[in-house]
Amino acid sequence: MVQRARRAVVFTGAGISTECGIPDFRSPCGFWTRYKPIEYSAFLASEDTRLEAWRRFLMIRDTIAKAEPGPSHKAVARLMDMGHVSTVITQNIDGLHAAAGIPAERIIEIHGNGTYARCLACGQRHEIDWVRGVIDETGRAPVCSACGGIVKSATISFGQAMPEQQMADARAATLDADLFLSIGSSLQVFPAAGLPVLASHNRTPLVILNREETGLDGLARLVIHAEAGPVLGAVMARLAPG
Structure with missing residues (x-):
């Protein structure tokens, strides 16, 4: 055909x-069997939750970045x-x-795409290495360098509209x-x-x-x-x- x-x-x-x-996230050994997915509404509601979501994402990103x-x-x-x-x-x-x-x-x-991040308010693109640097330096979830809005990986989370x-x-x-x-x-x-x-x-x-x-x-x-x-x-x- x-x-x-x-x-x-x-x-x-x-x-x-x-x-x-x-790894396949939904397989018996996949990421979601080890970590309960963080809902989009929870990501928006709490900076602590955003920081945890970024911690998990960076774990995944380290694997993705090595792949060809x-x-x-x-x-x-x-x-x-x-x-x-x-x-x-x-x-x-x-x-x-x-x-x-x-x-x-x-x-x-x-x-979406996990190789970069975006501000949910203004759409400004942010690189993942920048996000990692902010977290390492401040211990806090990143905010947009342009408008101060919430920065999220450019992926679709559970509960987020397609x-x-x-x-x-x-x-x-x-x-x-x-x-x-x-x-x-x-x-x-x-x-x-x-x-x-x-x-x-x-x-x-x-x-x-x-x-x-x-x-x-x-x-x-x-x-x-x-x-x-x-x-x-x-x-x-x-x-x-x-």
């Missing part, structure tokens, strides 16, 4: 990045170069699709797709998991590649339960031998 596609959407979850050393694009990221980038994939929609916050060479305008990050523009762009790309390929996502988190449902209802062929079963397997034209890297490697070997 991939070889015939010209406007495929690739939808990615944590499973595409585990091969890069980034894996075989799956590179395969998706190559499929885009070959004209088969038009858009990547990702639930991941690691920035590895961009690091693999996919242009930013063709990546829709529906859960980004309207990114979700609108993701729906538009899904409706325009001639193939919807979900890679490494458990398809449990909504509204993100509604995108493959939308593709199926639009009669777009849906392919699911994931290690475990998903609740949407019954909607798919093809389901492959396996690690993403080897499967995509085999696909690329057939499409571009040698």
Whole structure:
């Protein structure tokens, strides 16, 4: 199916990045099994909670910062170069699709990006190293250097509204797709998991590649339960031998 596609959407979850050393947050050994997620409302309400949220985020960030694009990221980038994939929609916050060479305008990050921070009041961008420096120097949660507002990683937290523009762009790309390929996502988190449902209802062929079963397997034209890297490697070997 991939070889015939010209406007495929690739939808990615944590499973595409585990091969890069980034843990799956929801697995039995994942981050959320060790730490209860901090709700967005709690982050806003208390500086102590913001400081704890940043402490946890910096632990995650240390892992993300060391990671490099894996075989799956590179395969998706190559499929885009070959004209088969038009858009990547990702639930991941690691920035590895961009690091693999996919242009930013063709990546829709529906859960945000963990490589930088923003002021919730004025939108000013702040680098993570700056945030770390403020915490190390003052022992307090950072505030915006421009307006004094609350600074938060540019990710979507539990209880935080999804980004309207990114979700609108993701729906538009899904409706325009001639193939919807979900890679490494458990398809449990909504509204993100509604995108493959939308593709199926639009009669777009849906392919699911994931290690475990998903609740949407019954909607798919093809389901492959396996690690993403080897499967995509085999696909690329057939499409571009040698």
